[in-house]
Amino acid sequence: MATTDTIRRRSAGRPRILAHLGLILLGLVMIYPLIWTFSSSFKPTNEIFSSPGLCSENFTAVNHAEGWTALAHPFHHYILNSLVVVAGSIVGNLLACSLAAYGVARLQFRGKKLWFAIMLGTIMLPIHVVIVPQYILFSQLDRINTYWPLIVPKLLATDAFFVFLTVQFIRGIPRELDEAARIDGCGHTGIFWRIIMPMSLPALATTAIFTFIWTWNDFFSQLIFLTDPDMYTVPVALRTFVDATSQTPWGPAQR
Incomplete structure (x- = not known):
C-alpha cells in the first residue's frame, strides 16, 4: 500500500517538476538580454556586437572606469x-x-x-x-x-x-x-x-x-x-x- 502511495505521489509530482523547469528556462530566456548587457559592458567596443556570447577573451573594466569619470563630476x-x-x-x-x-x-x-x-x-x-x-x-x-x-x-x-x-x-x-x-x-x-x-x-x-x-x-x-x-x-x-x-x-x- 505504501509503495502504491509513493508511486502516486511521484507521478503527481512530475508535472510540477516539469512546470518549474519550464518556468526556469523561460525566465533565463527573458533575463538573457540583461545578462548580455551586463557582460558586454566588460567587452571592448569592437566585440560588443560582433560577439553575441557572454564571455570575452579581452575582459576589461576600462568601460566602467572611464564612464564613471567621463562627465564634469564623478x-x-x-x-x-x-x-x-x-x-x-x-x-x-x-x-x-x-x-x-x-x-x-x-x-x-x-x-x-x-x-x-x-x-x-x-x-x-x-x-x-x-x-x-x-x-x-x-x-x-x-x-x-x-x-x-x-x-x-x-x-x-x-x-x-x-x-x-x-x-x-x-x-x-x-x-x-x-x-x-x-x-x-x-x-x-x-x-x-x-x-x-x-x-x-x-x-x-x-x-x-x-x-x-x-x-x-x-x-x-x-x-x-x-x-x-x-x-x-x-x-x-x-x-x-x-x-x-x-x-x-x-x-x-x-x-
Missing part, C-alpha cells in the same frame, strides 16, 4: 543629487498624502465628496499640462535650477494616487480604535500619529517604494527645472552621454 555626484531629490519626495509624499488621506477618511466637512472627486480627476492630467504653470510659478520665485520645484509639490499632496491609496487603507481601520483613543484623551493629532500611522505601514511602504521608483526614473521634470550640470540627477546625467545625433559610445566613454 558619477557618484549625480547619484547623490538623485538621492537628495528622492529623499525629499518620499518624506513629502508620506507626510502630505497621509495627512490628506486622514482628512478625507476620518473628518467631516462641507464639500468633501466634491473635493475628493476633483482630486481623483487630477490623476488623469498628464505632467505636460501642469509643468508649464509650475515652471512659471517657480521662475517667479527664483527657484529654477534648484531641487525645490521637484520636492515642494510632494509636500502639497499633489500625487492623488497615493492619497487615494491611503484613504482606502484608512477606511479599513476600525473606527472603534479612534473612539478608544479619544476616550483616553487623544485628539485628531494623537489619533493620526498613534493609531492611523502605525496601522497604515503597508500603504506607507507602498507609497515610499513607488515614489522612489518614479522619482528616480523621472527625466522630464528634472530636465526642465535643472539647467546647471552640477545639479544634474542620474537620468539627466545619463542623457549627456548621447550626442546631438542621438549616438552614444557603446564602449569606453568619450570625454
